[in-house]
Amino acid sequence: MASLPSILGGLDPTSDRAVFRQIADQLREAIDRGRFKEGEKLPSEAELVEHYGVSRMTVRNSFSILQGEGLVHAEHGRGVFVRPRPPVRRLASDRFARRHREQGKSAFIVEADAAGSHPTVDSLEVKEEKASQDISTRLGSVRRVLARRRRYLLDGRPVEFATSYLPLDIARGTQIAEPNPGPGGIYARLEEMGHQLDHFEEEIRARMPSPSEVKTLQLASGVPVIHLIRTAFDTAGRAVEVCDTVMAADAYVLSYQLPAT
Amino acid sequence: MASLPSILGGLDPTSDRAVFRQIADQLREAIDRGRFKEGEKLPSEAELVEHYGVSRMTVRNSFSILQGEGLVHAEHGRGVFVRPRPPVRRLASDRFARRHREQGKSAFIVEADAAGSHPTVDSLEVKEEKASQDISTRLGSVRRVLARRRRYLLDGRPVEFATSYLPLDIARGTQIAEPNPGPGGIYARLEEMGHQLDHFEEEIRARMPSPSEVKTLQLASGVPVIHLIRTAFDTAGRAVEVCDTVMAADAYVLSYQLPAT
DNA sequence: CACGCATACTCGTATAGACGAGTGGGCAAG
């Protein structure tokens, strides 16, 4: 690495911009310019204290800004590193097309294999429970539901946590209530059972994760989540499933096709 | 407000959870439980220093966690407040349907009026410029484009910043190159000019905002942005427009309909 | 009554120091 002074400038004491912001600005610019590359270690707190002639808390303050922006992450005992951008998963709007259900494996597995990643699914929980107000409304005033929870990982990294809710009168006693719903997933089962699927509605929000989401998805600070709520409707117009998904935003690009009519 | 001890508990010195995290946890829980309501002022730093018997930096550290989560925001000289959740704008997948173009006003104005908000559009800039690598690719290897930039505000609050890019051979010299593209917007003009629209593709990402986005959208800390890139295709299969939009994530819910076929 | 100023309270910025805990490399003992 080049010497610090050649990468980072000095402070402007006449500026009304706070010192820790100036330092953050310089580090951010250096990262943007590629002076520090992905995964690379930034100068240590002590080095920056030396370089800028400020106190350690001021340097830490600068780092915390960059952390909040999702640009860097700190590792205890090792240093502060430029956060690598993980490979993203692209979700296309035809991902639930019937033709994709005809294979044996789930969409997640097929897709990850094709991308050369190693997919895993865990935290499987299937149980009956009371429907929340929101889920009840979306499913048309049901009291209790079958909930299927699972977590998806790519190369060991959790990227998505999803819960499917189905009305009991549809799901109880069927293979949908089993841990393994069989080839093609629950949508294939629903169609076999006569609930011909008509369309899906997806609602998308983005926000910062709750502490429990940080834990479940092992999120670095400064990484938002995409919250997607999908409702599946059958040809009778009935909502037959609601799937609530929380995704690590840095691992996903969602893609949709809209008709112009 | 009830007394502090009745709302916030004490610290657990035996816990290995850091003190500032414990304090953040207690404040978060109090907010979640509604003990502090939206827009309400939290106890001041000094009060919490007193209550917990810790130093001020520790309390500030706790606040900075909650700020990063987007739960609270600080106002210099006033206090720290529970961040109110602003009214959201719902974008439906039929928002570009032809029937919506037949009115004189833009979709944004119509929709906001209906919701009882006061809409504004500003920062209008229309100019020819060199296409970025990405835009060029999306539009099919064009060198230069017409760029239309504008910012949308609801009740004075910026919520969205958008730039449309069009190939010069389509846009140059037409009303699309004027500040006011006329009733129904540029999509209406494109269709009048023979570019019958066939479908749109939208790509959605979520991430933390850059400093310039924080400024333009006046974002509070802890608010991510939704980055949406839409490409419009005509019936000849040509990409006739790319619209790059950055939205304050707390102001939007996107909604899509997908066919099940 | 209206205005302006003093003042107390708020958060913002910065310093200096202390100790703890995780990491990794080097060195010494086996």
Added chain:
DNA sequence: CTTGCCCACTCGTCTATACGAGTATGCGTG
């Protein structure tokens, strides 16, 4: 050579203090 320990370096947590700057309130002056 291998093992295990020590040490240097890293970030994590916390205290105590100081001054600055924005806000709001009340009081006194005009």
